[in-house]
Structures are given as C-alpha cells and as structure tokens.
Amino acid sequence: MRYTGRMAQYWLLKSEPESFSIDTMRAAHTTRWSGVRNYQARNYMRTIQVGDLCLFYHSNVGIHTGVTGVVQVTAPVALDETALDPAQPYFDAACTPQKCAWECVEVTFVEQFKQVIPLTLLKANPALEGMPLLQKGSRLSVQPVSKKHFEEVLLMRTE
DNA sequence: GCCAACGTTGGC
DNA sequence: GCCAACGTTGGC
Numbered sequence: 001m002r003y004t005g006r007m008a009q010y011w012l013l014k015s016e017p018e019s020f021s022i023d024t025m026r027a028a029h030t031t032r033w034s035g036v037r038n039y040q041a042r043n044y045m046r047t048i049q050v051g052d053l054c055l056f057y058h059s060n061v062g063i064h065t066g067v068t069g070v071v072q073v074t075a076p077v078a079l080d081e082t083a084l085d086p087a088q089p090y091f092d093a094a095c096t097p098q099k100c101a102w103e104c105v106e107v108t109f110v111e112q113f114k115q116v117i118p119l120t121l122l123k124a125n126p127a128l129e130g131m132p133l134l135q136k137g138s139r140l141s142v143q144p145v146s147k148k149h150f151e152e153v154l155l156m157r158t159e
Numbered sequence: 160g161c162c163a164a165c166g167t168t169g170g171c
Numbered sequence: 172g173c174c175a176a177c178g179t180t181g182g183c
Contacts, residue, residue, distance in 0.1 A: 062183080139166090
C-alpha cells in the first residue's frame with residue numbers, strides 16, 4: 001500500500017501484544033486507543049489529527065519486539081471512557097465525565113506487515129538515526145515519528 | 160528474571 | 172519545592 005493525499009503527521013503506537021496485538025487490531029478493524037496513562041503520551045495524543053498514520057509497535061516480546069503494521073487515525077481525540085469505569089484496569093478515580101485527564105483517538109487498521117520489523121534491524125539502520133523509539137530510556141507509548149523515518153520503516157517491510 | 164530509566168507519590 | 176522511596180516500562 002502506498003500513502004498519498006493530505007499532509008499527515010506520523011506517530012508510533014506501542015502495545016504489548018499480550019494485551020492488544022496487531023492481529024487483534026486487524027480483527028477489530030477500528031478501535032479507540034484507550035488506556036494511555038502518561039501525561040507526555042497524552043499530550044502527544046492531543047496533537048494527533050484525523051488522517052495521521054501510526055506505526056504499530058509490539059513491545060516487550062523479546063525477538064518479536066518491533067513494528068508490525070500501520071493504523072490510521074479516524075476520529076479525533078476525546079474522553080477516554082475506560083477511565084470512568086471501575087471495572088476497567090485503567091480506571092482512574094479522579095476522573096469524571098466532565099473532567100478527566102485521559103483522552104484517546106480512534107484508529108483503523110491499514111496494514112499488517114508479513115513479518116515484524118524487529119527492533120534490532122531498526123537500530124541497525126543508519127537512516128533511522130535520531131528516531132525517538134531508538135533513544136535510550138524511551139518508554140512513551142505514543143510518540144512522534146518524522147515523515148522521513150516513517151517512510152524509511154515502510155521501505156524495510158517485506159509487504 | 161534482571162535492572163536501568165523514567166514517572167509518581169508523599170513526607171518534610 | 173526537594174528528594175527518597177516506590178512503581179512501571181521494556182530491552183536484554
């Protein structure tokens with residue numbers, strides 16, 4: 001798939017596949033990217049716009065760690081309702097429907113790579129130098145990706 | 160499972 | 172507002 005059209009911004013969304021994988025994402029087709037409970041990640045989320053493209057990253061899975069696909073933002077940032085529900089793991093007692101720190105966007109599945117692009121390969125690619133994901137200590141589950149780096153990652157996929 | 164890096168909490 | 176203690180993330 002090629003990406004053309006309006007000027008988009010690019011992001012990387014992290015998920016442990018045990019809790020939400022690219023397979024689940026593909027099956028769901030569309031989902032709200034809920035559960036982000038970090039202010040810096042939340043701040044990035046607030047600047048995400050409909051049409052923006054996101055690399056889908058599997059974290060914390062050893063050699064399977066890496067970029068697994070692409071999703072696209074299909075609805076703007078809004079209240080993360082999982083913060084209001086005491087039954088949810090991401091419940092936040094400080095949140096009310098009127099006032100809540102946590103927000104999320106809706107994303108829609110675009111593509112799943114035939115093979116994961118592993119973190120080791122990303123790190124070995126000089127064209128990805130400076131990518132926030134590759135910085136030491138980088139833990140943000142929502143982080144920006146430059147157009148150059150986004151396109152470079154797509155060049156590394158097998159499909 | 161280890162542990163470095165980072166974030167949050169709370170006593171003072 | 173400082174900072175020690177604690178909790179979480181995530182690569183390895």
